[in-house]
Amino acid sequence: MTTSCGHGGNRRAFAAKYGIPEAEVIDLSANSNPWGPPESVLRVYQESASLLSRYPDPDSQFLKKEIARNYPLWPENVIAGNGSTELIHLLVQFLKPRKALLIEPTFSEYRRALNLQGTEVRALLLREKNNFQINTAELLNAAQGVDVVFLCNPNNPTGAVLPRAEILTLIESMHRRGIFLVLDEAFIDWVPEEALASALTDQSSFFILRSLTKFYSLSGIRIGYGLGARRLIEKLEHVKITWSVNHLAEILAVEALRDLEFQRKSRQLFQQEKDFLFQELSAIEELKVFPSVANFFLVKLKNGIRAGELTEKLAAEKIMIRDAGNFVGLDNQFFRVAVARREENQLLINALRRIFEMSHAAS
Numbered sequence: 001m002t003t004s005c006g007h008g009g010n011r012r013a014f015a016a017k018y019g020i021p022e023a024e025v026i027d028l029s030a031n032s033n034p035w036g037p038p039e040s041v042l043r044v045y046q047e048s049a050s051l052l053s054r055y056p057d058p059d060s061q062f063l064k065k066e067i068a069r070n071y072p073l074w075p076e077n078v079i080a081g082n083g084s085t086e087l088i089h090l091l092v093q094f095l096k097p098r099k100a101l102l103i104e105p106t107f108s109e110y111r112r113a114l115n116l117q118g119t120e121v122r123a124l125l126l127r128e129k130n131n132f133q134i135n136t137a138e139l140l141n142a143a144q145g146v147d148v149v150f151l152c153n154p155n156n157p158t159g160a161v162l163p164r165a166e167i168l169t170l171i172e173s174m175h176r177r178g179i180f181l182v183l184d185e186a187f188i189d190w191v192p193e194e195a196l197a198s199a200l201t202d203q204s205s206f207f208i209l210r211s212l213t214k215f216y217s218l219s220g221i222r223i224g225y226g227l228g229a230r231r232l233i234e235k236l237e238h239v240k241i242t243w244s245v246n247h248l249a250e251i252l253a254v255e256a257l258r259d260l261e262f263q264r265k266s267r268q269l270f271q272q273e274k275d276f277l278f279q280e281l282s283a284i285e286e287l288k289v290f291p292s293v294a295n296f297f298l299v300k301l302k303n304g305i306r307a308g309e310l311t312e313k314l315a316a317e318k319i320m321i322r323d324a325g326n327f328v329g330l331d332n333q334f335f336r337v338a339v340a341r342r343e344e345n346q347l348l349i350n351a352l353r354r355i356f357e358m359s360h361a362a363s
Ligand SMILES: Cc1ncc(COP(=O)(O)O)c(C=O)c1O
Pocket: 082, 083, 084, 085, 086, 107, 152, 156, 184, 186, 187, 210, 211, 212, 213, 214, 219, 222, 223, 224
């Protein structure tokens, strides 16, 4: 089930299509933290009705200071966005690249932004036999002559991660060739040791995208941020839509970033559930599960049933997965599922087992 833009997470449309009450949908198609949002954020949210009639700070200073303090960077190295999606589009509109390289399969919004800008898009296709891992020598080769490379790390939908040290080497080589890197770290909170922010300076030729909608389960309020050289951020701020980050989003984001206990607990629970789901999915003969460091798995259907059909069958059990057939470089054999709480993971596993048993019995 995807939206008109081809993403997962459209629970309302799914509920309407399959005649399920929205509250009963088990959404494994979006990659939100199943233990979020943090309690601390919910408390502040409940006390925030007075903000509804106030204009937000157009510069989101409160949030920028909090983010900058954590790294540490200058608040002027930070730009806040209405989700990191706003910043993907803003950056492309500002950079106006002639040629860009995408490493596919990956998050589709980069291509959308580049197409809207009229940029020539080149693709480096990752190979299934390498578990969709990136080879940096190949990447550099494919990047010859482009202005911008988008690198999603960890990558959606594959869950593969390029280690921090390799990205640093890559950035150096790209810098020498005048290639700018957009590094999307929407899922880096699950592997914080690989984050690049601490390597950023005002001379950097890379930009980091961060989202608070995944790890903090705040998709509904749309909040993300970007980190870059101060000169670049200043220019982006000039062209950004005024008040795109609302007041509520700003204060809830600060609360989330301050909740260290939530972050610790989430990572701990995640590790258990991720291992559980990986083992259980891998034990199903009809499936091939790709290794992932993130809170989702890319899965291949080995024979027979296709992802579209599986999506329909799971919908009958109120379970929503992401048919990954519309990712560039994948086809109708692939789907993606998020790591959820144990009960939901178990429901998924039971449903999959039933579906495959029934399809065996029918053949
Ligand atoms: C890799 C990646 N980057 C960015 C985004 C956009 O996130 P946001 O909700 O912050 O706009 C997504 C959403 O699915 C994503 O998967």
